[in-house]
Amino acid sequence: MTSSAHKLGELKIRLREVSDLNSAGAVLYWDQATYMPPGGAEARGRQVALMARIAQEKFIDPAVGKLLDDLQPLAESLPYDSDDASLIRVTRREYEKAVRIPPDFLALFSEHSSAGYQAWTEARPANNFKKTIPFLEKTLDLSRRLADFFPGYEHIADPLINFADYGMKTTTIRKIFSALSGRLVPLVQAITAQDPRDDSCLKQFFPEKEQLAFGEMVIKRFGFDFSRGRQDKTHHPFETRFSSGDVRIATRIQENDFGDGFFSTTHESGHALYEQGVDPALEGTPLAQGTSAALHESQSRTWENIVSRGRPFWEYFYPELQKTFPDQLGSVSLDTFYRAINRVSRSLIRTDADEVTYSLHVIIRFELELKMLEGALEVKDLPEAWNTAYLENLGIAPSKDSEGCMQDVHWFGGQIGGEFQGYALGNILSAQFYEEALKARPEIPLEISGGKFDALHGWLRENIYRHGSKFTAPELIERVTGRGIDIEPYIRYLRVKYGELYTL
Template sequence: MEARLQELKKRLTEINDLHAAAALLSWDQSTYMPEGGAEARGRQIATLHQLAHEKLTDDRLGRLLDDLKSYEQSLPPDSDDAALIRVARREYERAVKVPASFIAKFSNHTATTYNVWVKAKAADDFSLVRPYLEQTLEYSRELASFFPGYEHIADPLIDYVDEGMTAKKLQALFGELRKRLVPLVQAITEQEPVNDTCVRQHFPERDQLAFGELVIRQLGFDFRRGRQDKSPHPFMTKFSLGDVRITTRVKENDLTEALFSTIHEAGHAMYELGISKKYEGTPLANGTSSGVHESQSRLWENIVGRSRPFWRHFYPRLQKVFPSQLGDVDEETFYRAINKVERSLIRTDADEVTYNLHVILRFDLELAMLEGRLAVRNLPDAWRERYRSDLGIVPATDSMGVMQDVHWYADTIGGAFQCYTLGNILSGQFYAAAKRANPHIEEEIARGEFGTLHQWLKENIYQHGKKYTADELVQRVTGESLSIEPYMDYLTKKYTELYEL
């Protein structure tokens, strides 16, 4: 059995290496590639994914997993090898259920749809992309149909990135969250708007980048095992557990853009960098789910990075970097500026409180489309209606509305949005557990020390990679199941104080 297990690991490492190579080709495409490389690069990335898919769906891998079934059952369920076989089987079974012909036609379709979306958004004309989106909806249902036995048609799409999650569970969770957020937003936005002009001055790119790197180095991002580059959209990518990179973009007239995206992506990166080296090259060497991944980026970006103790330490340092812009701005004014809550139209620019309303309405619209309750042609109206009811504001154009996010135009409808709000919920729950275990965390943060928090996250979350599912992890780490209470407590306390509600 030892030999079979080695053979399994060897095959999985090959698959891992093909994906890692494709990831490097994509990273290069977004950072350094000259324009002339675009055409061949697309083909090369597709070739690598195609070969990885062939290797993952190889019959011999299936037989190996069958052979290892009794061995797996003989192992303690908590053992690394049992987890490896379980995760590998899950990936194999998912992959073999989807016909290669479907993958080919769907990836052609999304490539075309993406290009049409770019043009439709620029022309502010949803009708251009509508037929493509209708086809995407059909393909999304077809993809779900390869996984019969689900309760809700969105479940297989959600389960793919957030294993164990279902539409039903999320609807309950998100419904309750929305019920509490709408009045909170209402209460806040009845107050005098915060003046955030202090972060909207001119901040030279080079200084912004240097300050951001200083911050994340201090949080614990290890530049010997990673780097930061610039790209049109910020992202985190991993080539191995020793090489995890992030990118950012800088707006010289907005100090918050690069800084918080840097902390956000560093949060993702520290999760990957904290995974136990013993999992290198295997499917266990990944964050366990999209939601848990997002919990780490948001914990560092928002709960830590937008907190009073964080800026107690960093604000004087930031003032030194930008003396002419911030020398006369006091810490409280700055703190209020970076935590300004407002009714706005664009999800990615939204504050901590309203952000989840942007996500939940997309999630609800996805479910309605997949269930057949909402036709794509009625989507723009439904979008406006939900913005009106949830955020009290309506987009004047579809570019600012239903066409703002790339997600539906570059992948399935269903499965892509829930992780953002799940991540917020989990960040509150994990952070509360970290504070219970280490009551002095915030005093340390105020001194610029992040080691205790980082170490707690490594020990409890990062090191395990994909060994435990999100549900198992939450139970192990917090002693309870997924709950919105700690996150709502955090938000309510922070913003009640800030806005004197």
């Protein structure tokens, strides 16, 4: 065995240990979000923090840095897109970020996030924003301190954005969002000026058990492998990965709203399909995961919206749904149901928002994050700023904070900064990638109308999933589409679909 091969093997052993520790921490988080009793919150915070600190200490061990230095000539001698060159390159990037963050700080932030999450789960149902203020103020302070470990930034949010969407900057995202908002607002106005579509067929009683079973049947058809994954219930839907053999989703079911649970399930399945589709050869390394929040959201939005809100999908699955819920939907036509699931309205809840208004919800959050980080907005004033932004952008405002600034878990169980931009960027990319998929596999819509997804799933697996994090999001977008992020495919998609639905 050559010296380089030996050192590469040693690096992989060390990285697998870090991966296993991070996965153990993810199990603890998954349990907290699904089955853990409230009394376990304090201890769970310590446990999660300990796992994060140990993983961080192992990853930033100087021996890892020495191995990366010794392996740099090997990386430079290999093709850029080879697994080993990518491993060395991406690990170095992550190592250089990680060594800037003291393990004790990471543990402190992790423990605080766990406490903040638990406070949110108790305060949100009670509509008690005041209870969360001390947690959010500390989160804001910790987020600023985290950014300051990376001096030289153009905007304080840039380092935080880079954790989720490496290679993106505040100025770039603001430019994209400004262009997107300028195209969406007139479209929303044109649609909402019409009589609202009737969605009462979705607001009947749909038993939880049958909803879960129908959703699981659908995502199994998508290609979700239940021998390597499972679905559970939670407060706020999410997907998590413990290994290539254990990728889990958690959904939220409302028995008086079919769309809430079903589209949460198909959304999270898109994340899970991405993770299950990563090349197994990358397992145990920093490459064995989706490459960015925006890329991940592009996949969840593809399966949630382009596929499972599309007419071809329901041409096949609506008769199955009617058999599952004959009393509720037996006399409801496909046209009525299709219009209902694609109803456009000025709504308060991001996760319930339609395709046309959804990105506006995200842009509001992105701008509020920036204002808090810049010091232009204090946490105590967040509800008022939130309500004002909603009035200005969507023409409505919440009557209670649980439907306003408390609705999302992100700031309460994570950081402030870099938490939301991926959702809107993912919307844009979902349409951009889907256009490329149709060029390569024009039979996709016909296959979907027959309840088959092999062509689409196969194209996504080959072009996106299998690469894991070998490429940055900008690199992968360029490889797949031949250009950078482009809002035009998304605008075309919305205009064609909703032009037909609303005869624009």
